[in-house]
Amino acid sequence: MKINKKVKDLSPSGIRAFFDLVIGMKDVISLGVGEPDFDTPWRISESAIFSVEKGYTTYTSNKGLQELREQISRYLKPRLKTSYDPNDEILITVGVSEAMDLAMRALSVSDCKALIHEPCYVSYYPTAYLAGLDPVYLATTAQTAFKVTPKQLAETKTSSGDIFLLNYPCNPTGASYNRDELVELARVIEKKDLFVISDEIYGDYMTYDGDHVPFPSLPGMRQRTLYLNGFSKAYAMTGWRIGYAAGPREVIAAMTKIHQYTILCAPIMGQMAALEALRCDKEAKSMRAEYNRRRKYIVTELNKLGLDCLMPQGAFYAFASIQSTGMDSVEFAHKLLEEEKVAVVPGTAFGPSGAGYIRMSYATGISDIKEALSRIGKFLKKHCA
Amino acid sequence: MTIPVVVKLDGGECFMDEILEILEKDARLTSEEIAVMTGKSTAEVEKRIKKYESEGVILKYKAVVNKEAVETDVKIVRALIEVKVIPQRNVGFDAIAKRIYSFSAVKSCYLLSGGYDLLVIVEGEDMHSVSSFVSEKLATLENVQGTVTHFLLKKYKEDGDILHKIDGDKRLSISF
Ligand SMILES: Cc1ncc(COP(=O)(O)O)c(C=O)c1O
Numbered sequence: 001m002k003i004n005k006k007v008k009d010l011s012p013s014g015i016r017a018f019f020d021l022v023i024g025m026k027d028v029i030s031l032g033v034g035e036p037d038f039d040t041p042w043r044i045s046e047s048a049i050f051s052v053e054k055g056y057t058t059y060t061s062n063k064g065l066q067e068l069r070e071q072i073s074r075y076l077k078p079r080l081k082t083s084y085d086p087n088d089e090i091l092i093t094v095g096v097s098e099a100m101d102l103a104m105r106a107l108s109v110s111d112c113k114a115l116i117h118e119p120c121y122v123s124y125y126p127t128a129y130l131a132g133l134d135p136v137y138l139a140t141t142a143q144t145a146f147k148v149t150p151k152q153l154a155e156t157k158t159s160s161g162d163i164f165l166l167n168y169p170c171n172p173t174g175a176s177y178n179r180d181e182l183v184e185l186a187r188v189i190e191k192k193d194l195f196v197i198s199d200e201i202y203g204d205y206m207t208y209d210g211d212h213v214p215f216p217s218l219p220g221m222r223q224r225t226l227y228l229n230g231f232s233k234a235y236a237m238t239g240w241r242i243g244y245a246a247g248p249r250e251v252i253a254a255m256t257k258i259h260q261y262t263i264l265c266a267p268i269m270g271q272m273a274a275l276e277a278l279r280c281d282k283e284a285k286s287m288r289a290e291y292n293r294r295r296k297y298i299v300t301e302l303n304k305l306g307l308d309c310l311m312p313q314g315a316f317y318a319f320a321s322i323q324s325t326g327m328d329s330v331e332f333a334h335k336l337l338e339e340e341k342v343a344v345v346p347g348t349a350f351g352p353s354g355a356g357y358i359r360m361s362y363a364t365g366i367s368d369i370k371e372a373l374s375r376i377g378k379f380l381k382k383h384c385a
Numbered sequence: 386m387t388i389p390v391v392v393k394l395d396g397g398e399c400f401m402d403e404i405l406e407i408l409e410k411d412a413r414l415t416s417e418e419i420a421v422m423t424g425k426s427t428a429e430v431e432k433r434i435k436k437y438e439s440e441g442v443i444l445k446y447k448a449v450v451n452k453e454a455v456e457t458d459v460k461i462v463r464a465l466i467e468v469k470v471i472p473q474r475n476v477g478f479d480a481i482a483k484r485i486y487s488f489s490a491v492k493s494c495y496l497l498s499g500g501y502d503l504l505v506i507v508e509g510e511d512m513h514s515v516s517s518f519v520s521e522k523l524a525t526l527e528n529v530q531g532t533v534t535h536f537l538l539k540k541y542k543e544d545g546d547i548l549h550k551i552d553g554d555k556r557l558s559i560s561f
Contacts, residue, residue, distance in 0.1 A: 019559045030558035037554070122561045171561070293407065293422035300421045343558055366411070 036236035047276035064092025104131035106254035118351025146173035174312020240270035
C-alpha cells in the first residue's frame with residue numbers, strides 16, 4: 001500500500017499533541033471549543049424526529065431538497081439584495097466544509113492561486129492544497145484589526161482568475177468589514193479579475209455591531225462570488241452537517257458534479273431540520289444576544305488582565321495577545337492547561353500571524369468564562385509579576 | 386441592546402429592558418458585570434435596578450431550588466386545585482382570590498378563562514393535610530361553588546427550568 005504523496009506531505013497540525021492532551025484531561029474549563037454551547041433549539045430537533053417517524057430517511061436530489069433550496073433562496077434574497085435560482089444556483093452541502101472543498105476543486109485550474117488571509121479557519125490552506133490550488137497566505141495583524149486592506153490586496157501578485165478566500169466575521173479573529181471597506185476591496189478584486197469564495201457562516205446571526213454586508217450584495221460582485229453559509233453556528237446545529245453554496249450557475253453546476261459522485265446528497269435528516277431552522281429567527285437572535293453579552297464581558301476582562309484584545313465584530317471568539325507575557329502561544333497554552341486547567345487554542349493553529357495570540361471561545365457559559373478568567377488572572381500573577 | 390420578547394402577529398416586536406432579561410436568568414450577576422455585558426455604566430445599571438425594585442417590577446431575588454432533588458425526611462405534597470367561584474359585585478374575583486392566596490399553604494393562584502375560575506396550587510406535608518385544607522378552608526368559603534383536586538405526581542419543568550439534571554457538555558473540548 002502506498003499513500004498519496006500529496007497527503008503524506010500535508011503537515012499534520014503542529015499542535016495535535018496539545019489537543020490530545022486537552023481531550024484526555026478531566027475537569028478542564030475549555031475555551032477551546034469552536035461550536036455553540038446551546039443545544040439545537042428543540043423545535044428544530046423535534047421536527048427532524050417527526051420527519052424520521054414519517055419515513056423521511058431516503059436520499060434526496062443531489063442538489064438537496066427542492067423545498068429547502070427554495071426557502072434558502074427566499075431567505076437570501078433580502079439579505080444578499082440579489083436572487084439565486086433554487087434550481088441551479090444553490091447547492092445544499094454537508095456543512096460549509098464540504099462546500100469549501102467542492103468550490104476549490106471545481107475552481108482549480110493550473111497555476112491558480114488561492115489567496116487566504118490568515119490567521120484563519122484551519123481548513124482553508126489544506127483544502128486549497130489538496131484541491132491542487134496554490135495557497136498563498138495574506139498576513140493580517142492587529143494594526144489593521146486583522147483585516148485585509150485594499151492596498152495589501154492590490155500589492156499582492158496575482159493573475160486573472162485567482163481565488164480570493166474571504167471569511168468574515170472571521171474565525172479566529174472576529175474581524176469583519178463595513179460596506180465601505182468591502183466596496184474598496186471589491187474594486188481591487190474587479191481590477192485584478194479575482195474570483196471570491198466568501199465564507200459567511202458567522203454573518204447573519206453573529207455580527208454584533210452594525211449589519212453584516214454579504215459579499216454578493218456589492219456592486220458587480222454577484223458574478224464573481226461564491227457565497228457559503230450554513231446552519232452549524234447560527235442555529236447551534238454543528239452535528240446536523242448542513243451548509244449551502246449560492247453562486248453563478250457554472251460554478252454551482254461544477255460543484256454539483258463532484259458532489260453527486262462523492263457525497264450523493266447531504267443527509268435528509270439534517271435537511272429537514274434546516275427547513276425548520278429557517279423559521280427560527282427568534283431563537284437565533286436570542287442566542288446572539290447571549291453571545292454578545294459574553295463577548296463584551298470576556299474582552300473587557302481580558303484587557304483588564306493585561307492581555308490586549310480587540311473587540312471582535314462577529315463570531316464567538318476573543319483573540320487575545322499574550323505577547324506581554326514573554327511566552328509564545330503554544331507555551332502559554334500548555335502552561336495554562338497544566339497549571340490552571342484552562343484550555344485555549346494557540347494562535348499559531350490559525351496561521352503564522354497567530355503567533356503571540358490565543359483564541360478563546362465565548363461559546364461558553366458565563367460562569368465558566370468567569371472562572372476561567374479568574375484562573376488566567378492567577379496564572380498571569382504567577383508568571384508576570 | 387434590547388431583545389424582542391414577543392413578536393406580534395403584524396411582525397412588530399415588543400421589547401424588554403435587557404437588564405431584566407439578564408437578571409431573570411442569573412440574579413447573582415453584579416451590577417458591574419451587567420454593565421460590562423450591556424455596554425452601560427455601572428451607575429446606570431444600578432439606577433435602573435433600584436427603579437425596578439421600587440416600582441415592584443423586580444419583586445425579589447431567590448434561588449430556583451429543585452425540591453425533588455433535596456435529600457430530606459420532610460415530604461412535600463402538591464396539588465393543583467380547580468376552584469369555581471361566584472364573582473362579587475364591584476370586586477369581581479379579586480376579593481375571593483385574596484381570601485384564598487393569603488393562606489401560606491397556597492403557593493400560586495391564577496385566574497383563568499374556561500370551565501373554572503381559579504387555579505390554586507397548594508403545598509402540604511402529606512395528602513391528608515392538603516385534602517383537609519381543601520375541605521375545611523377552601524370548599525367552605527362562601528363564594529366557592531366547587532373544587533376539583535389534582536395531586537401533582539412529578540414536576541418536569543417549571544418557569545422555563547427543566548427540573549432534572551441535564552447531560553453534561555457533549556462537545557469535544559477542543560475544536561476549530
Ligand atoms: C469560518 C468557518 N467556516 C466553516 C466552518 C465549518 O462549518 P460547517 O459545520 O458548516 O462545516 C467553521 C467551523 O468552525 C468555521 O469556523
